[in-house]
Amino acid sequence: MPNDPDTDYTFKLNTNNTMYDLCVVGAGLIGSAAARHASLQPNIRVCLIGPEEPKERRLESPREIFGAHYDEGRVTRCSDPDPVWATLAQNSINRYRELEATSGVTFYSETGCLMSGPPGGQFMTNTQETVTSQNIQHDYLTPELLRKRFPYLNLRDTDEAIFETKNAGYISPRGMIDAQKRVARDNGCDVINDVVCEISRNHDSGVRLMSVLTESGQKVEARRVLIATGSFTTFRKLLPPGREPDVTFCPLAVAKVEVSSEDVKRLGNMPSILYYGDGAPDWPEDYPRSPNRVIGIYVLPPIKYPDGKYYIKLGDFHDSVPQRLSSLEEVKAWYCTDGVTPLVTKSARLITALTKGIKPLSYHGDHCVITKTPTNRPYIDLVHPSLGVAIGGNGYAAKSSDEIGRIAAMLVLYGKWDSELPVEAFKLKLKDKPNSKL
Structure with a gap:
């Protein structure tokens, strides 16, 4: 169920059926970062959809969607035996202080x-x-x-x-998400407190559009969609049939x-x-x-x-x-x-x-x-030209989420790989099925 509709980030769509260039589904660490970076692009209309942190977690509650970011401490460091993770971390950490200054939110403690x-x-x-x-x-x-x-x-x-x-210590996931959302919203991103239950691809007068349906009944239309929904990706109708990620x-x-x-x-x-x-x-x-x-x-x-x-x-x-x-x-x-x-x-x-x-x-x-993921690296890939994914944190993604979100946003918006890291390292792998191809 969607969260309390009176929270600060709630946004109700206007009746004029706003068309977005990018809709980011999932408002955790990666999704909020992707929304911020997309909102910094000129002439790009962005929305971010995801539920706020619940006030309590009870099995009896109708709420089904949760997140690993409901916390105040995640280790952050530049080093990693895997050079891919090391580069993601370093590029992200280098932007922490700028994000803090721009948002007014302190989330990084450089304790080493x-x-x-x-x-x-x-x-x-x-x-x-x-x-x-x-x-x-x-x-x-x-x-x-x-x-x-x-x-x-x-x-x-x-x-x-x-x-x-240097450039190591810990971050507050809650604080970092707050910072990302604030900057994205200040740059015109609409932040919608809701849960997406279905994503589909439609045609309107020969133009392909993505349709995003939420649990509260809102319908969002966008030219492109990025899915950053973590461990809940396969539990809603977000991906096309036969495109189940290997996780x-x-x-x-x-x-x-x-x-x-x-x-x-x-x-x-x-x-x-x-x-x-x-x-x-x-x-x-x-x-x-x-x-x-x-x-x-x-x-x-x-x-x-x-x-x-x-x-x-x-x-x-x-x-x-x-x-x-x-x-x-x-x-x-x-x-x-x-x-x-x-x-x-x-x-x-x-x-x-x-x-x-x-x-x-x-x-x-x-x-x-x-x-x-079987690669021990995140999936940052296109399912088709209008739909991308940024999932599979492997327990290491909090510190690197800003760079993961940035790469994913640029890939879905422009169809180009904007990173010094090899694109092959982030390819989406699907569950084994005969003749299954991206």
Whole structure:
């Protein structure tokens, strides 16, 4: 169901049947970025359609569409073992401050990103090769320097680290989307708070037009449409028959531990953290590990949330929850899962083990779903000349969303690939079907 119609971004279509050059479906991180970049183009009429964040998530609610961006913290950094993701991140991060200044919304905290693990391990070896080959500013920290620089972190005595000191830290997904929408709206983009249920291609006097129908009954006409609807892309009639993208829906859970103002001050220089290793000897033994007993986690420093409290967030990566989702009912149920589960409890215990001396005031969990592609890269492609997709974040897209949205908007508007990255890296792959071609 559509959200409260009285929200700030609600826009009711005029009765004059406005024709848009581009309609962006999906108002998350990628969709809002695409709408902003499209709105900056001269003589281009743009609309962005997507529901606002719900006030609550309940299984009993008629609401079915949710988003992974209902949060205040996502790790951002320039380095990545995959040069494609590294370039997307760098191009996006380079525009953060400009977007903040233009929108008046602060969403980026440059706290740095600490990547740690055992010396000689694959993670640290790959990280060192990445920051060196990509000329990323960093400090190498021996185990001794690591303990001296961040004395409150409880890591294994032999762990080393690479500290990405510039253009790294964390972003607020909520804040970034707000910034994108504000700038897009200031540039004439109509932002419509609704859920799209169907997209079709029609002909009017020999001209091909795209028709977008929303759950509230609004009909939007546009020359071109970009779909940026994440894990909900296949659960509405958005793509033509036989064009089902090859994606997997991975459920993820995180823990958020509330900390006192005293602990916030004591952890004042805490960066975002990525860790792959054995962990300290007193880390919870029952925390999920890979088959070779390695722990892989990301951690956000204390961040202030809308309830006025500060939380440290910890999450695992794609295999922390082995199940995969396949239906709208399963995806909705995961988003509406109660905040405390066994995995959340284990993650909260790991936060207290990792950050020495903190006194947790409370903890709870959160859940989201990421869209994983077989290429481990996003799909940015045309389904046909009037319809494009920008989906498949693989759990890495938040920091890179501005560049993903920009590339997608230019591709759908002009039919041209506007990136130094190879177009082949982003080709849409479909579910296996005989003679299935784009």
